[in-house]
Amino acid sequence: MFHTQSDVVFVKGLKVEAVIGVYEWERAITQPLLIDIALETDISRAAVSDDVNDALNYKEVCDDVSVWCQAIKAQLLEHLAGQIADKLLEKYSCDKITLSIAKPTAIQQADAVGVQITRYAKAASSVSTNQANTSLSDDA
Numbered sequence: 001m002f003h004t005q006s007d008v009v010f011v012k013g014l015k016v017e018a019v020i021g022v023y024e025w026e027r028a029i030t031q032p033l034l035i036d037i038a039l040e041t042d043i044s045r046a047a048v049s050d051d052v053n054d055a056l057n058y059k060e061v062c063d064d065v066s067v068w069c070q071a072i073k074a075q076l077l078e079h080l081a082g083q084i085a086d087k088l089l090e091k092y093s094c095d096k097i098t099l100s101i102a103k104p105t106a107i108q109q110a111d112a113v114g115v116q117i118t119r120y121a122k123a124a125s126s127v128s129t130n131q132a133n134t135s136l137s138d139d140a
Contacts (some may be wrong), residue, residue, distance in 0.1 A: 008039065009041055018033055032103070033102065033103060034101070039092060043056070065088075
């Protein structure tokens with residue numbers, strides 16, 4: 001299902017009604033969105049303790065994403081996806097997020113259209129950048 005060597009907490013098919021779209025008629029209604037989220041995080045502590053306090057709470061993630069979708073009222077799925085990914089990285093302890101948002105009613109001839117993005121926590125991307133710079137200087 002996921003192509004990663006890390007632990008993943010995921011949400012598949014979260015249904016949210018939100019204002020989304022660029023056309024005037026879209027701004028006056030809500031439309032259904034289907035959201036998939038994969039949060040790469042270390043689950044080893046929760047795996048040992050069996051305590052929800054040691055886990056990334058997927059119910060809370062779903063509640064937050066639903067509220068954010070309804071509050072943002074984005075025109076573009078790209079903007080909405082970026083905003084949600086940023087907020088998830090700020091609030092939850094995870095190294096990488098892959099997020100897809102689909103509009104199942106946007107194109108009559110398609111099951112759904114949408115976007116998928118991947119974002120990394122700042123600390124993880126800084127380490128990658130530092131490792132890349134070190135590798136470059138070693139080759140010089």
